[in-house]
Amino acid sequence: MKIILLGAPGAGKGTQSANISEKYNIPAIATGDILRAAIKNGTELGKAAKSYIDAGKLVPDDVVIGIIKEYLGSDACKNGFILDGFPRSIPQAEALDAMGVKIDVVLSIEVADEKIIERMSGRRVCPCGASYHVLYKAPAKEGVCDKCGQALYVRADDAAETVKSRLETFHAQTEPLKAFYAKKGNLVTVQGQEEVADTTRLVFEALRPYEA
Ligand code: ADP
Ligand code: ZN
Numbered sequence: 004m005k006i007i008l009l010g011a012p013g014a015g016k017g018t019q020s021a022n023i024s025e026k027y028n029i030p031a032i033a034t035g036d037i038l039r040a041a042i043k044n045g046t047e048l049g050k051a052a053k054s055y056i057d058a059g060k061l062v063p064d065d066v067v068i069g070i071i072k073e074y075l076g077s078d079a080c081k082n083g084f085i086l087d088g089f090p091r092s093i094p095q096a097e098a099l100d101a102m103g104v105k106i107d108v109v110l111s112i113e114v115a116d117e118k119i120i121e122r123m124s125g126r127r128v129c130p131c132g133a134s135y136h137v138l139y140k141a142p143a144k145e146g147v148c149d150k151c152g153q154a155l156y157v158r159a160d161d162a163a164e165t166v167k168s169r170l171e172t173f174h175a176q177t178e179p180l181k182a183f184y185a186k187k188g189n190l191v192t193v194q195g196q197e198e199v200a201d202t203t204r205l206v207f208e209a210l211r212p213y214e215a
Contacts, residue, residue: 004029004083004213005105007090009180010112012169013123013161015195017134019112019206020087026207027214029083032074034067034091036132039158056160059168061091061176068098075104083107092176096183108213109184110206114195116170123166127155140199 004027008016017033024031038056041049048070052062071089074080090096099106114122125137129148135141135155142149160169184190191209196202 004210004215005107006083006085006210006213007106007109007184008085008087008112009109009177009184010195011114011116011119011173011177012166013119013126014112014114015199015202016087016112017132018140018199019110019203020085021132022203022206023085023210027083027210029085030079031085031087032071032080032089033087033132034062034070034089035087037070037074038062038067057165059160059165060172064092064094064098067091068095071095071099072102075102090180093179093183096180106184106189108210109180109190110209111181111190111192112195112202112206113192118195119170120163120166123161124163126158126161128158129153129155139197 006023006029008020008023010016017036020031020033023029038049038052042053042056043049048066051066055062067089071086075084090099122136122139125139127135127137127142127146129135129151130153131148131151133148133150135148142155146155147153148155159165181190181192193202193205193209196205
C-alpha cells in the first residue's frame with residue numbers, strides 16, 4: 004500500500020504513521036524527522052532547512068522533493084510506504100505525480116486548530132522518533148521514553164508562536180491538497196479523537212478497503 008498522511012501539525016500523523024507501518028509492515032517516511040536529523044548532524048541539508056523550520060515555514064520544495072526521490076527509489080519502499088509530512092504543497096504533490104508514483108490512498112486526519120494548540124503545548128518527543136503527550140499519552144516514567152529510555156524533550160518548533168505560524172502555513176499551503184486528492188478520488192478523512200487508540204481504530208477501518 005502506498006499511503007499519504009495529511010493533517011495539521013500535531014494532528015497525530017507521526018503516531019498513526021507508526022501504527023500503520025507496524026500493521027502493514029511498510030516503511031514510514033517522515034520528512035520532518037529527516038530534516039531534524041540533518042539539522043542535528045549539521046549537514047548541508049540541515050543548514051538549508053533550519054531557518055525555515057524555526058520560523059514555522061515550509062522548507063523549499065526542491066529540497067524536500069530531492070529527499071523523497073532518494074527514499075522512494077530505495078528497495079525498502081518497493082512494497083509500499085507511508086508518507087508522513089510529504090507532500091505539503093501542491094507543487095510537491097505535482098512532483099510526486101511527475102515521478103510516476105501511484106498513491107493508493109490519501110488519509111487526512113482532521114483536528115480543529117484550538118485542539119492542535121492544546122496538544123502541541125503538551126507534546127514531548129524522543130530522539131528515537133517516539134512521541135508522547137503529558138496528558139493524553141504520558142510515558143510510564145515522566146520525561147523518559149518507554150521504548151528506549153532516552154530523555155524526552157520539547158521540540159523547538161512547538162513553541163506557541165511557532166505553532167501559530169505552522170498552522171497558518173498548513174491552511175495556506177497544505178490544506179489545498181485535500182481538494183487536489185479528492186478530485187483524484189483517493190482521499191479519505193478521519194476525525195482525530197481524544198483517545199489515540201480511538202483514532203487508530205478509525206484509521207485502520209478507513210484503510211481496510213485499500214488492502215491489497
Ligand atoms: P508537523 O507535522 O508536526 O508540523 P513535521 O515534523 O512533519 O511536523 O515538520 C516539521 C517542519 O519541517 C515543518 O514545519 C516544515 O518546516 C518542515 N517540513 C517537513 N516536511 C516538509 C515538506 N514536505 N515540505 C516543506 N517543509 C517540510
Ligand atoms: Zn525513545
